[in-house]
Amino acid sequence: xxxxxxxxxxxxxxxxxACRLHExxxxxxxxxxxxxxxxxxxxxxxxxxxxxxxxxxxGRSGQLLDRLALxxxxxxRAEFYIANVVKCRPPGNRDPAPDEIAACSGFLxxxxxxxxxxxxxxxxxxxxxxxxxxxxxxxxxxxRTHAWRGRVLVPTFHPAYALRGGSGVVAQMRADLVRAKLAxxxx
Numbered sequence: 001x002x003x004x005x006x007x008x009x010x011x012x013x014x015x016x017x018a019c020r021l022h023e024x025x026x027x028x029x030x031x032x033x034x035x036x037x038x039x040x041x042x043x044x045x046x047x048x049x050x051x052x053x054x055x056x057x058x059g060r061s062g063q064l065l066d067r068l069a070l071x072x073x074x075x076x077r078a079e080f081y082i083a084n085v086v087k088c089r090p091p092g093n094r095d096p097a098p099d100e101i102a103a104c105s106g107f108l109x110x111x112x113x114x115x116x117x118x119x120x121x122x123x124x125x126x127x128x129x130x131x132x133x134x135x136x137x138x139x140x141x142x143x144r145t146h147a148w149r150g151r152v153l154v155p156t157f158h159p160a161y162a163l164r165g166g167s168g169v170v171a172q173m174r175a176d177l178v179r180a181k182l183a184x185x186x187x
Contacts, residue, residue, distance in 0.1 A: 005114040006035065009107055013087050019103035021088035021096075027054040031083030031111055039073070039080040039184055040117035041065070042108070043158065044126035045096050051089035056082045061159035065123075068159075068170070072177035073184075083111050085130050095126050112149070118187040120151055121180050124158025142176055145183055152187070154180040 010030040016022060029046035032055050041057075049059035057065050065082075069075050086096040086104045096104075112120075122128040125138045131153060132146060138155055146153040156176035162169045 006031075006111065009110045009114070013107050016087070016103075016107075019088075019100045021086060021090060021100055024091050025088040026051045028087050029054055029056050029084060029089070030087055030107070031056060031081060033077060033081035034079050035081060035115055037075070037080045038118040038187065039075070039121070039180070040112070040115055040119070041069075041080060041082040041121045041123060042127045042131065043082070043084045043123040044130075045084045045086040046089045047093050047160075048089065056084055057159070060163060064159040064163060064170075068173055068177055072174050073181050081111075081115055081117070083108065085127050101130055118151060119180050119184045120148065120153045121177070122153060122155045124161060127158075128155040142172065145179060152180075152183040154183060 013028045013030050016028065029050045043056060046056060047059060047061070050056055056062070066077050069077070069080065073080075085108060086100050087107055090096050090100065120131065122131050128138050128141055129135060131148065132141065132155070134141070138157060141155045142157065146155070154176055156173050157165070157169055159173070162173050
C-alpha cells in the first residue's frame with residue numbers, strides 16, 4: 001500500500017460524483033501530512049477555507065489544532081496525517097448527511113489501510129460517531145482511549161468548538177492529545 005495507493009485514492013476522489021456534495025465543491029479535500037507518523041487526525045468535513053485551498057484544517061480551527069499538536073504532541077502538521085470523513089464541503093458548513101458519509105467511506109477506509117496509523121484522533125461529534133458507530137455525544141466519549149480496528153482511537157472536541165467554548169474546552173483537548181501521545185508511545 002502506501003503513497004501510490006494514497007495518490008490513486010486521491011485521484012479517484014478528485015473526480016468523485018457519488019453524492020450531491022460534488023455539485024457545490026470547489027475542490028476535493030483528500031488529506032495531507034506524513035504517511036509514516038502512525039498518527040491520523042480525522043475531522044468531519046472541509047469548511048469554506050479548506051474547500052478553497054484543498055487542504056484540511058487550514059482556517060482558524062486548523063491554526064488551533066496545529067498549535068495544540070505542537071505543544072502537546074511535539075509534532076508539526078508535516079509530522080502527522082489529517083483527513084476528514086467526507087472529502088467535499090457540505091453547503092453552509094452543515095454536518096454531512098448519512099448518505100454523504102456512506103458515499104465517502106471507501107476513501108477514509110482506503111486512507112486507513114494505506115497509512116496504517118497506530119493512533120487515530122477523532123475531532124468532534126460527527127467524526128467520533130462515524131468512527132465508533134455510535135450516537136453517544138463526544139462529551140461522553142472523550143477523556144479515554146477506545147480500542148478500534150486494531151488501533152487506539154482518542155476522541156476529542158473539534159477545534160471549532162474549542163474556539164467557541166473557551167479555555168476549559170481547550171484544556172480538555174490538550175488532555176486528550178496527551179492521552180494520544182501516551183498511546184502512540186506505547187505502540
